[in-house]
Amino acid sequence: MALSDRSGLDGNGDRPDAGDARLPAARRPTIEDVARTAGVSRSTVSRVLNGGRHVRPEAISRVDRAVSVLGYSVNQAARNLASGRTGSVAFVISEQSEHLFSDPNFGAIIRVFSRELRQRDQHLLVTTAQDYGEETFLGDYLTAGHVDGALFALPREGERLLDRLARGSVPVVVLGRPLGYEHQLSWVAIDDEAAAFEAVSLLRDQGRSRIGTITGPLNTSSGRHRLQGYRRAVGMNQPQDLVTEGDWSPASGRAGALRLLAGDPQMDGLFVGSDLMAREAMAALKESGRRIPEDVAVVGFDDSAAAVQADPPLTTIHQPFDLSAAEAVRILTELIAVPGSSPQHVIMPTRLVRRSSA
Amino acid sequence: MALSDRSGLDGNGDRPDAGDARLPAARRPTIEDVARTAGVSRSTVSRVLNGGRHVRPEAISRVDRAVSVLGYSVNQAARNLASGRTGSVAFVISEQSEHLFSDPNFGAIIRVFSRELRQRDQHLLVTTAQDYGEETFLGDYLTAGHVDGALFALPREGERLLDRLARGSVPVVVLGRPLGYEHQLSWVAIDDEAAAFEAVSLLRDQGRSRIGTITGPLNTSSGRHRLQGYRRAVGMNQPQDLVTEGDWSPASGRAGALRLLAGDPQMDGLFVGSDLMAREAMAALKESGRRIPEDVAVVGFDDSAAAVQADPPLTTIHQPFDLSAAEAVRILTELIAVPGSSPQHVIMPTRLVRRSSA
DNA sequence: GTGAAAGCGCTAACAG
DNA sequence: CTGTTAGCGCTTTCAC
16 A cells, blocks of 8 residues: 555556656656656666766766756665665574674674665665574575575574575675584684683783683683683693683673682682673672782673773773674675675784773 | 575576476576466466465465475565565664663564564664764655655654654654654653652652652653652652652663762662663662662662662563564554554553562 | 556666 | 666556
């Protein structure tokens, strides 16, 4: 129904050509209208609309003028139909990546995706699957040619949809390292292992000798690789194993700190897999009578807003989520443009940000 | 790689039908293919695809079979072009509503929008505007017929985009009360004033006589109306004004509590505009030596995850964000279907959830 | 109930 | 550099 009532009043919607005096009331101008008022052909208008290559400057400006006079705006559907592209990219949120909704970085990611895509005249379609059935449906949808490509963020191991996409034919770029699909898919990530190593080394350099860690979920590359970096940095000479797994949630940070403290009351250093967990871990530490950084020095990860607000302000690893997201879009655009291209992998730089907690 | 290599190896992926020997390699099956293999006309297939009205049952099943055999899936662009609808709805995030990205309810909202829309065969297009220029651009975009309708969440007063949409012709539904546009736009909200009244009444009924409040931003309807409910409940006989404005952020909850305490060390009750602020406010209260609820009873708002995790667990007002979002989509669908329809306003129910903080 | 036919508005060869 | 000419795949009258 929507647009159909345009032709309601005077019984007409289209009036193919010129000559005609009174034009139908409210009809969205078409490329034809622009062509007519600019005095050129449809093709020329189309060329201008698509970059203006191979068009005389004067023609370009005439078209531009006509466009603004008429308030013309391209009809996506028509363009898509004719060009064979859909003009949109899916942001895939699978059943298993539902945790994204509570991830503090989600906002930043979606914001950057949206912005970058618009600059390339692409739309961001958010697709969610809330159970297995929907996930199958979503898989069909994505591979059925409804979108030009897909963006996947912060996957966990064994992501079913990823498996499907890896085999499929839709260009996909993953933000974060897709465990198990590193070779088949494109991704942009950071060197978690090295960053964690740097963080823990700071603690060691300060003379801390009983350094614990609260990891992220070990079914994510971030969780796993940061733990590896920690292990490499503490080496073999720790009195005991001071590792406990968290799930990114603040609550798990608190619980983890308590567990670690119970295991070794002498713990004097702590590396936490995310700022959010670190903040609660610090709260637990303080409640247990530890001064920070005097008794226990703490380093977080992400350099999120929580790091600055924390008490004391948190020393952490800065991670360029916005740049990474932009890079992911850049790669996806390339994959879409050049069908044959092979997967691209990009490692973004991180850096240690010193504040007062260590 | 993408779509092109389907024709790579043996040159085929789908095999539209019998009869014809070698068909063009990899081509998405069209409605025409379905018609041929089902032995009916395109029109009939189209009818089946769109609900199957006025089609003989047998024809329906033949078409269905052909569809699944061929793995047919409708080409949105073609459908949109022919039908005049776009098949997508925008989730508008204006420059001024960027706060959404850090709103803990954002995830829930987007998730429900996406799910409900899909059930109606509509897509969720996320549109963001990060500065004034982009906002103008977005306004043009939305009113240019690129989407069938728009969803707006948790607006603040003076939202420029809302102003534009209110005048425009695109169906719009707002989640939350759009201050200043209550009459022109459709919205679904809760009765903030009544809910706040109920919360504060609980405090009064417990004998608290010096009840303070940390409000949400007063340029939002939630902030403002909850304050009104608070005022009505405390009445005229409070010793002094115990009101301070927060901005939904945890930090502002802490700061607010401290300000209130400084103004009246005897404060024995506190109503906070959101759970997140309430949690930090409680932390500040405890650090200032108050026991909760003995010395100060606290009530929050939202019934978010933070309420349960808080220490002590927070008594709060439950707000059905998911149902509201679903309702918003329902209304939007209606507005899209019936162009002329006038704005709809829905108030969703809330309820007080008692835990230990009051 | 069903088919034929006419577009929807645009892009993309292909001539010139 | 520019115009002509075919469609892209689907919905939708309009007859039958």
